[in-house]
Amino acid sequence: MKKIAVLVPCYNEELTIKAVVEDFKKVIPQADIYVYDNNSKDNTAQIAKEAGAIVVPEYRQGKGNVVRSMFRDIEADCYIMVDGDDTYPAEDAYRVAKVVLEGKADMAIGDRLSSTYFEENKRPFHNLGNKLVRMLINKIFKSNIKDIMTGCRAFNRTFVKSFPVLSKGFEIETEMSIHALDKKFLIGEVPIAYRDRPEGSESKLNTFADGFKVLKTILNLYKDYKPLSFFGIISLILLLLSGGMFAPILIGFFKTGLVPKFPTLIVAVGFLVCALVSFACGLILDTVKKRSDQFYEIALNMIESNKNR
Template sequence: MNVRILIPALNEEETIGDVIEGFKRQGFERITVIDGNSTDRTRDIAKEKGAEVIVQSGKGKGQAVREAFEILDDDVIVMIDADSTYMPEDVQKLLEPIEKGVADHVVGNRLLNFEEGAFRRLNLLGNRIINLIFRILYGVNLQDILSGYRAMTKEVYKNVNLEKMGFEVETELTVETIANGFRIMEVPIYYRKRRGKTKLKPFSDGYRIVYTIYNLLGRYSPGRYFYLIGLVFLLLGFAGGIYVVYDWFRNVSHFLLVNLVSMLVVSGILIIAVGFLSDSMMRVNIQIKREMREIRRRLEELESKGD
């Protein structure tokens, strides 16, 4: 496989050289640093270490990744942060499922094995809550959707639609992968303590990520929007119905409220039914995409054997 290492970076002069050297020791020569207009020596050090350097045209990690995906054309991209928290030595763990043909997108799970001090208690708790919310809403058993160390095939990174500009990009990449019917899996990796000051803002970035998880729900399971709205209508209808029945036993009638309650209950049921139909259509679409890719893979294998 033709593998490219992609390193988004912003003011990482302290660690960028170590990350590049680590991949060089693993035998990877195709290394691209996409730099967010660093004000330190990040670009100079990257060039000295033999990496290709691209200065991004906009701002934010999400915009940098999107721009890199448009420019690059390699069989597989391995994306890693420039802060030396991830180990280049773990790269084969991410590439192996792709080489074996069992995954299109592989995510490094940091939460199973990490250095003491790599996560603050608040950050670790936030990570676990965000991942739990994702599993509940999407029904996909992924433990670390925020990991910045991942490998993906050309078919994945050329077909994902990235719109988020900042740290939400990992979440969007994950959602786009499953929404397009690509196979995604996790492998355990080691996570180290960051050297230098983190750019992550726990509360504001955490809120944006949770909002992104909900906001992107429509790409994977549009029916779940309808389920939530329908459930609210039903709950309001049932609450109003209990009040109407309670007063009816006290010989107090609420004719207008009865009509409103009925409308809420019926509307809730109809909205949930629409959600079910939308979900079914989306899942059929995802399944068709998977099957088409599998047919294409098999045809390519037959062609290569024939050659």
């Protein structure tokens, strides 16, 4: 029987954590349930422990830091990660995990947006943010993932032990999705039900502050994972600016034989040089990225080899 670990990052979830732990114990009695308490100011840790979870403190604040510790510490064949706010039914999370257990995906996503999310979630800017992030990532990485930022996921051991967690906070879900796309992991999607937080339970997300962090993460990962495309776009913009400034000067020169706007010409040449430098940076970093991908594949082979021993 494959070993299953349920990972629950938590911060001030005393109203819901008992229900989360008990539901998973009923649905997946053979699973180990880990609650990583991220400096909660309430009784989250105590309630989780009394409910039967393995409680571990994580003193570095932020969901990304919690996930980093979970992935390093816990050994399992299948990992189920859910939030501690009781918004994801345990039955649906197990259906997501089955896709991984059956070998059909390295990372399986619980797709909220195709079911009840927009009906249950009463925060319109959250809904808009989910749509915007989904559109950006699918456009940039030429994919068709329906729910980029879901908190309900399942992973196999290879994904968990080879995923370099860089984010500190809630942008970790976006990082996971982009990493899986870039490294060509097999991604599965399962529509799941979503229910809003119960009365009295408050979201830790700041719509605008965390939204900007997610957009910044997308931009940084776009630069890191697709440097030729990223710097190529910058180069094209600079080239167009240079051409737009140089064209009137060139036309005037053909008509009069004079160059009356030397400052404009100097700026146009400067933009042209910057465009060439940007494109050269993209070419160099693209070569570095391909080399990095080769080493990553070797590391994956080593992980698989150690697992099968």
